[in-house]
Amino acid sequence: xxxxxxxxxxxxxxxxxxxxxxxxxxxxxxxxxxxxxxxxxxxxxxxxxxxxxxxxxxxxxxxxxxxxxxxxxxxxxxxxxxxxxxxxxxxxxxxxxxxxxxxxxxxxxxxxxxxxxxxxxxxxxx
Ligand SMILES: [Zn+2]
Numbered sequence: 725x726x727x728x729x730x731x732x733x734x735x736x737x738x739x740x741x742x743x744x745x746x747x748x749x750x751x752x753x754x755x756x757x758x759x760x761x762x763x764x765x766x767x768x769x770x771x772x773x774x775x776x777x778x779x780x781x782x783x784x785x786x787x788x789x790x791x792x793x794x795x796x797x798x799x800x801x802x803x804x805x806x807x808x809x810x811x812x813x814x815x816x817x818x819x820x821x822x823x824x825x826x827x828x829x830x831x832x833x834x835x836x837x838x839x840x841x842x843x844x845x846x847x848x849x850x
Contacts, residue, residue: 730839737763739778744841747833749783751812752776760810783831784809785845790823806845819846 733741740763743750752761754768755777767774785806792802804818806829820827828848835841 730836731842733840736766741840741842743778743780744833744843745835749781749808749831749843750778751781751808751810751814753779753810760808760812762812762814764814765812781808781810783843784848785829785831787818787820787823787825787827787829787845788813789825790818804845817842817844819844 731741739750751763752765753759753776754761754770754773756773757768757770759768759770760779760781761768761776765776768776785808788805788807790802790804802818802820802823804816804823805813806816806818807813816831818829819832820829829845830848831843832846833841833843
């Protein structure tokens with residue numbers, strides 16, 4: 725995911741973006757082993773299938789790590805690695821003034837005029 729500029733879908737992540745447009749966090753899930761994966765997963769290492777299904781996650785997560793990316797326009801866009809309640813880790817945008825490891829987060833969805841809707845994760849109890 726880029727840190728700045730409109731987000732364009734690349735085909736593989738269509739259910740993720742369709743979900744985001746409806747304020748739902750939709751991520752890959754293996755139908756046979758019931759493991760959840762990050763949106764960019766291409767297959768299940770558990771059973772070897774490369775045909776993952778998609779399912780709606782709760783949108784709850786905890787913060788694993790984060791960095792502040794500086795774009796050419798001088799804006800800052802905190803980029804975070806979060807662990808979803810369902811298990812997978814995914815890179816996402818972060819909205820918090822006080823990031824710390826283990827911070828409880830919840831997905832909120834942004835619907836820009838240009839490009840795809842996308843999730844940002846913010847503090848759960850605020
Ligand atoms: Zn599997």
